[in-house]
Amino acid sequence: MERLDDWRRSCMCGEVSGDLMDKEVTLMGWVQRRRDHGGLIFVDLRDREGIVQLVFNPEEQAEVHKRAHAIRNEYVVAVKGVVSKRPEGTENPALKTGGVEVRVRELKILSEAAVPPFIIEDDTDAGEDIRLRHRYLDLRRPVLQKNLVLRHRVCLSARNYLSQNGFIEMETPVLTKSTPEGARDFLVPSRLNPGHFYALPQSPQLFKQILMVSGFDRYFQITRCFRDEDLRADRQPEFTQIDVEMSFVDREDVIACMEGLIARMFKDALGVELEVPFERLTHDEAVGRYGLDAPDTRFGLELVDVTDIVRGAGFKVFAAVAEKGGVVKAVNAKGCAGFTRKELDELTELAALYGGKGLAWVKIVDGGWQSPIAKFFTDDEKRAIEAAVRAEKGDLVFFSADRREVANPVLGRIRNELGRRLNLIPKEGFSFVWVTDFPMFEYDEAEKRYYAVHHPFTSPMDEDIGKLDSAPLEVRAKAYDIVLNGEEIGGGSIRIHDQGVQTKIFELLGMGSGEAREKFGFLLDALSFGTPPHGGIAFGLDRILAIMTGSESIRDVIAFPKTQKAVCMMSGAPSEVDRKQLDELCLRVAGKG
């Protein structure tokens, strides 16, 4: 181990270029690899900016060359040397610095390194668990460095845009009040108030609305949110939102301003020019044509409603569904009549996974329909269905018949799978769509009550307010989601700022005024003191970055992510704590059943 002393870096490894030809440079970094030819020793030196080749030549610096034998992978070294053109024919076009090399005159080994458990390179073959345990090494890989640098650039871009557009970045409490609606809260015990708990915020929703009441006019925050729910590739218990709220606006103002934000982030971070305004779909259209409220608009294969055609048909399953108010939806898998039994079974299984009771199919072949259900339809009905889905010979048509809330998503998932299998999804490109006009409420059969689809402060559409009493399920909300490549990356709404409407909404949600006060009293108090019309949105930063970087999981854009059991494999969190800590908090662990 040697000291830095008065050595200072003259440039980054990845920045060494022909501009520095014959100049002496001082470089510092990690040893990517050493190639010892007995005479010459080559060392690839790596830092954030890239890799440069060092050459140790026994004929030039015998002493330094001798010491270079001790160098191993991941050692941290400093060198002084001369930038030289590589000999003819030994250039390495794979490296940004591949035209030059540094002939080392002096060497300092600043830090030795234990043998790493896996090789630090983009296509390392180590499993994710071992990489997460040694995340500090994993994060040395250029691909993760690139992702996290991009994350920085996106955040910086968002801050610049929002600041330039009159938004003020403000912080809101992390120790806050538990609100029973929504996701499960993470709780934090209060030592000074035994038996009382803070909750970590699921989002700064209430606080940002209060900031509008306070007159800050436009607020934003790039902030951590916490939800104690099960994890997925696109869900971590702590995740980051770009949270925005604006005063004196309606939906179109928010959407236009946020399109500017998204466009700016993609321009600044990726150099991609997006076309604005983005495509729009109402919730009804999205679900009707794509089956899902997060439609993947990168390919066709749209769903078609054939309920009316099959209503009177001889196929009892379809007819019964139509009779009971359900829907029969169809999707034409163009040119897929050659699907095997196995492929059809796999898709049927997929339908079952999402609650579909079955997945009917029809192959359009020479001589008509090849299908288990062909015999139930007349030629007229067959022709009508074929016309509805524009089926031609060689096509394969799938049907899903069920309640609207089942048939659509089931076939929507089938559609997505078909898009994947048929390679209809472009590898590059960003397909944005706003989904608007969400319903205000959904009805929970089990609990016999309404739930807010968005949240209880979302404003109904003005023209639907009259239906709050008569037909609550038909009331649409001033809520909007933004979907990118079939994934929800953000959502927001215009908030209620009319006390009467707010009271009515609480009633519909089965909350008396007492209960509403108990849960949201501080917000309701605030809203009573002069509230500007306001609304906002929150973007899932991690998801946006995952799509930008082509990552399979948001773990690849988060420096220290957690596993599916919500464990940090590096730090070991969560862990047991001392009895003393529990005592101070007046807590006791009950043990699990």
Add this chain to the structure above:
RNA sequence: GGAGCCGUAGUUAAGUUGGUUAUAACGCCGGCCUGUCACGCCGGAGGGCGCGGGUUCGAGUCCCGUCGGCUCCGCCA
């Protein structure tokens, strides 16, 4: 709460119908090598198969349980 896939040297994997000292590659250690960049060549060390039971003369291979990783359903206003 549930389903599926996976746990074998440091890493990634192979391991036939259960059968002597468990394979390979990369990595590691040592030696040789002056133009490599997945450097090359020679030699060597390293695990008892996630963990715990069971069946069997005999288990990495079969059974049960358990722990962990990943994907998904439920859940995520």
